[in-house]
Amino acid sequence: MSDATLNLADGFGSDTRDWFALLKPRVMTLVVFTGAIGLFIAPVHVHPLVAFIAILCIAMATGGAGAINMWYDRDIDALMKRTANRPIPTGRVGADDALAYGIGMSVLSVALMWLATNLVAAASLAFSILFYVVIYTMWLKRSTPQNIVIGGAAGAFPPIIGWAAATGQIGLLPFLLFATVFFWTPPHFWSLSLYACADYGRAGVPMLPVVKGARHTRQQILLYTVLLTIVSLTPSMLHLTGMIYLVSTLLLDLGFLVCAWRVLQDKQTPGGTSLTDDKPARQAFRFSLLYLMVLFMAVCADRLVG
Ligand code: HEM
Numbered sequence: 001m002s003d004a005t006l007n008l009a010d011g012f013g014s015d016t017r018d019w020f021a022l023l024k025p026r027v028m029t030l031v032v033f034t035g036a037i038g039l040f041i042a043p044v045h046v047h048p049l050v051a052f053i054a055i056l057c058i059a060m061a062t063g064g065a066g067a068i069n070m071w072y073d074r075d076i077d078a079l080m081k082r083t084a085n086r087p088i089p090t091g092r093v094g095a096d097d098a099l100a101y102g103i104g105m106s107v108l109s110v111a112l113m114w115l116a117t118n119l120v121a122a123a124s125l126a127f128s129i130l131f132y133v134v135i136y137t138m139w140l141k142r143s144t145p146q147n148i149v150i151g152g153a154a155g156a157f158p159p160i161i162g163w164a165a166a167t168g169q170i171g172l173l174p175f176l177l178f179a180t181v182f183f184w185t186p187p188h189f190w191s192l193s194l195y196a197c198a199d200y201g202r203a204g205v206p207m208l209p210v211v212k213g214a215r216h217t218r219q220q221i222l223l224y225t226v227l228l229t230i231v232s233l234t235p236s237m238l239h240l241t242g243m244i245y246l247v248s249t250l251l252l253d254l255g256f257l258v259c260a261w262r263v264l265q266d267k268q269t270p271g272g273t274s275l276t277d278d279k280p281a282r283q284a285f286r287f288s289l290l291y292l293m294v295l296f297m298a299v300c301a302d303r304l305v306g
């Protein structure tokens with residue numbers, strides 16, 4: 001779809017739901033949750049209003065970055081079943097409006113974070129927005145099947161940002177949580193890409209199953225799940241977390257390893273006729289979401305009882 005076509009649609013038929021959808025709200029919930037936990041587990045008292053503003057800033061930054069991502073990707077989003085109904089490809093929101101909205105929200109989030117907390121939190125927030133928009137969306141996504149391995153760093157930053165908002169520093173525990181989200185991202189995304197493979201192929205996005213095939217992707221999912229298991233246990237090894245974290249993480253790692261093993265055993269050709277194909281990969285994707293949510297809840301629970 002050309003820019004001219006998109007501009008014709010400017011201002012027509014968009015409603016609040018479309019502006020909300022531009023923020024990728026469902027993904028945002030978990031991103032913001034990891035940032036909020038990063039703030040909550042910091043060993044200092046934060047005024048509730050400051051904490052609220054910092055979490056709001058992470059939400060605005062994630063949403064703003066999501067809107068810029070949807071602006072840049074409007075051509076490929078129009079070609080994929082999963083994304084074709086988004087506000088820009090359907091013409092419900094104009095491309096230029098979405099870009100202005102995304103930039104405005106991103107800039108506001110960084111400025112407000114700086115005013116309400118400190119420079120370290122604001123700078124790491126700005127860095128993660130730029131990383132997601134420029135490094136992942138504009139550069140890596142369309143150029144290499146390693147796109148999400150490196151680009152995944154953007155979504156892993158929130159625990160560091162939350163902690164920095166509270167302390168003005170970058171601590172060891174939030175760094176290990178960053179590393180955990182970093183190694184979680186490949187099995188999270190590649191599971192989805194196995195059953196949305198036809199979509200990516202159609203749009204010419206070089207996601208791993210499109211370029212290297214299903215067998216290789218399934219092996220990489222298991223490899224990164226093993227790496228994730230090791231990294232997720234480092235806070236326990238370093239005695240930075242307690243028993244709740246250790247027991248929860250062992251169970252979560254076991255569950256994720258079982259999912260990854262089942263994905264590897266699956267012989268189905270992915271990207272078949274519909275998004276309902278490839279059951280083990282769908283289960284692994286769903287489990288990935290539960291994994292990250294429970295893991296962060298466990299860090300938080302340890303702090304509450306400790
Ligand atoms: C480069 C890294 C990542 C990529 C490429 C990626 C990609 C995706 C994609 C394509 C979806 C499907 C969304 C849809 O159906 O519209 C998804 C879903 C989701 N992702 Fe990720 N993701 C990444 C990192 C993360 C991170 C870091 C988090 C949270 C900390 C996260 C949380 C979620 C959640 C909660 C969903 C489910 C949304 C729903 O219910 O539809 N993702 N991800």
Ligand SMILES: CC(C)=CCC/C(C)=C/CC/C(C)=C/COP(=O)(O)OP(=O)(O)O
Binds near residue numbers: 062132155158
């Ligand atoms: C400021 C900050 C903390 C930023 C976090 C960045 C962020 C939203 C990370 C989550 C990663 C994500 C939604 C990737 C999907 O992008 P995609 O373009 O591959 O997915 P799509 O095909 O669904 O658009």
